[in-house]
Amino acid sequence: MNERGGYKQDAIRVGLLWLGLVVVLEAVWFATEILPRQYAEEAKIIDDAFNLLTILGIPVFSFVVAMLIYSAFRFRSRNDASEDGPPIKTSKPVVVTWLVVTSALALAILINPGLVGLAELRANPEADLVLEVEGQRWQWVVTYPNGAEVRDELVLPVDTRIRFDVTSVDVLHSFWVPGFRTKIDAVPGLVTSVYVTPTELGTFTDDVNLRLQCAELCGIGHARMVMPVRVVEKAEFESWMAEQLTAEAPAAEGRG
Amino acid sequence: MRPLIRAVVLGLVGYVAGAWLTVAVRGGSPSDDVAVVFGFILGLIGWLMGIGVWNAWAREWFGLPAKPDQATGWKRYFTFNTDHKVIGIQYLVTFIAILLLGGAMALVMRMELARPGQDFLTLDAYNKLMSMHGILMVATAVAGVLGAFGNYLVPLMIGARDMAFPRVNALSFWLIPPVAIGLLSAPLLGSFDTGWTAYPPLSVVNQGGQVLFILAVTTFGLSSILGGLNIVTTVATMRAPGMTWGRLPIFVWGAFCASILSLLVTQFFAASLILILLDRVAGTTFFGAAAGGDPLLYQHMFWFYSHPAVYIMVLPAFGVMLEIITHLARKPLFAYKAVVAGFWGIVGLSTIVWAHHMFTSGMAEQLHAPFMALTEAISIPTGLVFLGALGTLWQGKLQSKTPLWLAFGWLFNFAIGGITGIYLADVATDIHLQDTYFVVAHFHYTIVGGTIFALIAGSYFWFPKITGRMYNERLGKIFAVWLTVGFNLVFIPLFWLGVNGLNRRVADYPEFYAGPNAFASVAAYILGAGFLLYAGNLLWSARRGPAAGPNPWNARTLEWQLPSPPPEHNFPLLPEVVGHPYDYGVPGSVHAAQEAAEGGEE
């Protein structure tokens, strides 16, 4: 039978194991770059949320793992005869502490990143540029303010707050550019909106996450319902947009 | 075997008659949606009547004496047998078979996904295979643990001689084969390519196989509802003397809570599928935007069922794992009351969180914050389950047995599943992660890591009770490690893929994602190969394993106080429960007065 002192020693050792795991895992998280490159302000907000959840999640995960590792080695019964453990049925302080800690964690993440992230994403209802996006099986059709309809490349100006008004003509699709992180479904009979403020120049050929990918299963062509995205300087964007009207066929140099 | 043959023949006759009559009345082809509907309904009735509903039950409705099937031995498993233990084994074997089938499909998918580009499956074939894999596995998770262990164990654990409605119980099981047949024959009608979620408008405009999906899944829902009704009634009314609610084994609590959910919310899945069916066959326009229909209506109804469905899957799994942990740690279940409160908290919250699946669906934005808050609140009652598990292991005398090894793997997996769930409950991160491989990885951690692990661990733990023989411990432990490591090797890379921009449900992907995909595919073959070890061990041990005796774990709950396997009607005399089931180490404590059951009471 374990003495009281024995319990205490176990608690200290598992606490140290837990701390060690937390330090190692947090260090790994900060040292490695898991998240893809950010191409928009929205990406930053979402990545901050992701980071915070991970930083808070690691101690929770480490606690479970520390308890498992320690229990597996320390409390393993040596003899196969079924001797019983100490009859600890419950412990009010432990249960209460557990409830308080888990509730506090839930509340903390609800506030930040939860509500804070939501507020940041919705902070600004203004848009400098509005593009109409129509999903259809299996391509995207983007209409620019000057009336140009574009199907083979989505060209966007940098540092401009853009609102995409998204809809669908047939089944559900979903508008998603991983580099921007934002996503909204294209729903028949409904116009849904999503805001993007590109902050970095780039093209699909350099970074696969600069693609407008359909993210809602829509049938055979779903996997390949992709439109390359290119973020350009504002001036270049203006001239490109004007070109789209004059050229009957969609611009071919965009593939560059 | 005769009832089974009769059932197949009558089922086929019913199908042909239904389809043919429809064509005779309205013309068209027998593969039209309407003809399939009437064919399936008559086929289902034919199947049920053939298997024994007529003989054992319906005859009474006409004042004729019922003729229950008298088969004994292995033949019982192929008849309309009402013994809850037979039904539990029927569920267990059926769903392990479906699990292996669905797993084989996953291996084919992983083969296609091993490298970018389209290799040997067409894009269409991939979507359909993925959809089939999805629905088979969801069905396994929903009905596997609850159907197998719920039926086998609940009456034994509460000291009852059978379920409250044995014939309804047999009906619940015999509704399952037509579900499997309906789903697996969907390719004859072009199959279905909408995933298991069947979102309209796609599910309204696609091939006729979708109709078989709808009919089969609705039938499956009926089976779940009847099964849930039976378990709730049994626990509420048939507990042995002294088996108070406060002494209920934790698995019974899990099965009871899951059954309440299953009984109620399953109707919303049925309803949402029926509305799709009406759009397809009756010309309604629930989901047709042109005439004012609303595609989002389906998602609300569907997730009103399908989020709680996660808890229908996992509450009995919690029960299984906590039983294993308590008995094999040989300590009282830590904070029993808090754990039960956690179960109830989950039941209460689970029906008001569904729209966390819809943050990117275009639903009203005012709904985002409340559903995020409610969803994150579920982590509190779920945390109590972890408290119970970890607290019981702490200071225990851990018996190093396969089920406990799997319980460790389960806690590890479910911790990952639970924490990654937070990323999907948070609106900001979910906007990026929704419909990506992150979601795929997350729900495999909860459903496979949480529920299927419990199905497998339970099949080891109660193996000696069910078969009377012991499995091979060494092979069991090798498999436990193989499964846990293999599973993590397959699914950890998928988190990375999702975060880095790979969407789910695709047969083809950009070159950029090749590495982790290849890794996951190789790991998947290794994981799949491990199941040979599982099936081999259990099949061989069931026939050749050493006799296990009534109570190889020296456990306290009632099922272990009976011979292995338990006799028909379980208890010669009803036991009298006098103490808590988990009072290991409490001097002089007794769970049930066994002596009273020996000679008869004064």
Added chain:
Amino acid sequence: MALSAGAAHERAEAMWRPRANRLGLWLFFASEAFLFAAFISARFVTSGTDKPDTLNQPLALGITVVLLASSISAYLAETSIAHGDRKGLIRYLSITILLGLVFLVGVVFEFREAMEYFPPGTIYGSNFVALIGLHGFHVFTGIVALAVALGLGKKGHFEPDDYWGVEGVVKYWHFVDLAWVIIYPTLYLF
């Protein structure tokens, strides 16, 4: 006195069986309530309280009255057998079935008018077809169940201390009535 195992089990079953039957039935109603709730919520979500003015209000009111009346006769059937009045049981069950059939005929008329004025291709028509169809199906199953009880009653089944079959069927019939009491305003009045 020693009690044989068989007798002990019979005595125990006599204790829990009636409770289990009733609870099972009520749980079934709870489950069905969710099914109706799903369809009713679909109506309000997709079309609010809009309704066409071509609805046949007198007919709907008429069949509502018929269905409510059938609940009374069903109740009388149950009390009859509770008092050992087999003739009363048979009479009132027959009346209930008849009223149920009248209701169904009314529903068929409603359906024919619906096809003309607000076909399923409209959103109200969709909800109309779904709700009336769902409820009609329940009425149909209720009539079948009543007919089975009637047949058994004629053959001499059910006694004043053992009429669970009648009780269960009659409760189901009340439930189907109650569902209509909610569906009727959902489609016709709001």
